[in-house]
Amino acid sequence: MFIVPPSVQIYEPKEEEELLRHIEVCGRTAYQTEPGTKPEDVNSFVKSLISKGHLSVLEHESLTVFFVCSRATGNQIVRHRIAAYTQESARFCNYSLGKFGNELCVIRPASIPGVMTGRFSSLQAYKTERTLRFVNSEDPDELFTPELMWVDAMISAEIGYKNLCSLTSPETARGVLPLDLKTTIAATMNIRQWRHVIKQRISLTCSPGMRESMSMLLLEVNGRYPILFSNL
Numbered sequence: 001m002f003i004v005p006p007s008v009q010i011y012e013p014k015e016e017e018e019l020l021r022h023i024e025v026c027g028r029t030a031y032q033t034e035p036g037t038k039p040e041d042v043n044s045f046v047k048s049l050i051s052k053g054h055l056s057v058l059e060h061e062s063l064t065v066f067f068v069c070s071r072a073t074g075n076q077i078v079r080h081r082i083a084a085y086t087q088e089s090a091r092f093c094n095y096s097l098g099k100f101g102n103e104l105c106v107i108r109p110a111s112i113p114g115v116m117t118g119r120f121s122s123l124q125a126y127k128t129e130r131t132l133r134f135v136n137s138e139d140p141d142e143l144f145t146p147e148l149m150w151v152d153a154m155i156s157a158e159i160g161y162k163n164l165c166s167l168t169s170p171e172t173a174r175g176v177l178p179l180d181l182k183t184t185i186a187a188t189m190n191i192r193q194w195r196h197v198i199k200q201r202i203s204l205t206c207s208p209g210m211r212e213s214m215s216m217l218l219l220e221v222n223g224r225y226p227i228l229f230s231n232l
């Protein structure tokens with residue numbers, strides 16, 4: 001079993017200037033002004049659109065983002081309707097085959113402290129590795145910690161899944177897969193909708209996994225596109 005952290009990646013990200021120029025040209029239609037006229041530069045023009053709430057103009061540009069996250073987080077992402085999605089299929093992917101290393105891949109949960117990432121063949125292997133990595137760690141034989149209980153549950157699910165796969169199809173066996181199973185989702189949304197989704201999902205009221213993925217995305221878009229995302 002692999003335990004991996006979540007990640008986000010923008011697919012072939014454009015330069016901010018390119019996005020802003022497109023938004024500017026469309027936005028200026030409303031005012032019948034030319035680029036370079038008041039307010040002068042493209043940055044000030046787009047900033048003023050955003051501050052005035054003229055947000056529909058942001059719908060002219062979009063981003064495709066690849067999320068590697070848990071199924072639980074994926075279920076929440078796809079609730080956002082103004083988007084196009086394609087998600088890794090647990091019907092078509094047989095995780096008991098060599099292509100997937102004969103193993104399940106699960107996401108390190110954001111709400112359980114201390115879960116290690118890596119490849120672990122059993123709970124015992126996890127505990128041994130834990131002792132090696134953290135020489136002064138507490139007694140790893142103690143099963144009643146959320147960390148070890150979670151690892152135990154994931155290993156059990158993997159055993160059940162592989163057993164079922166040997167007798168039935170992946171689409172039958174997937175019924176025993178955990179919500180912390182790793183999934184990959186390609187999500188395409190326009191800039192206005194990304195702003196909405198990120199703002200809604202970084203709130204402290206949201207689930208930790210969703211917050212973690214959206215916070216990573218915020219960091220990424222803020223770095224690349226500060227004019228479009230820095231005021232969330």
Ligand SMILES: Cc1cc2nc3c(=O)[nH]c(=O)nc-3n(C[C@H](O)[C@H](O)[C@H](O)COP(=O)(O)OP(=O)(O)OC[C@H]3O[C@@H](n4cnc5c(N)ncnc54)[C@H](O)[C@@H]3O)c2cc1C
Pocket residue numbers: 079080081082196197200201205206207
């Ligand atoms: C903290 C939190 C807890 C949640 N808990 C639950 C839960 O327990 N159970 C559950 O089922 N869901 C839950 N959700 C999901 C939530 O109900 C929404 O379905 C989800 O967040 C999508 O966001 P959105 O409603 O803004 O719509 P989006 O699909 O992101 O659409 C963006 C915007 O477009 C407009 N829009 C889209 N579709 C329509 C429409 N049909 N009619 C009118 N306007 C529309 C709205 O203005 C909307 O805000 C939760 C969400 C959060 C943030």
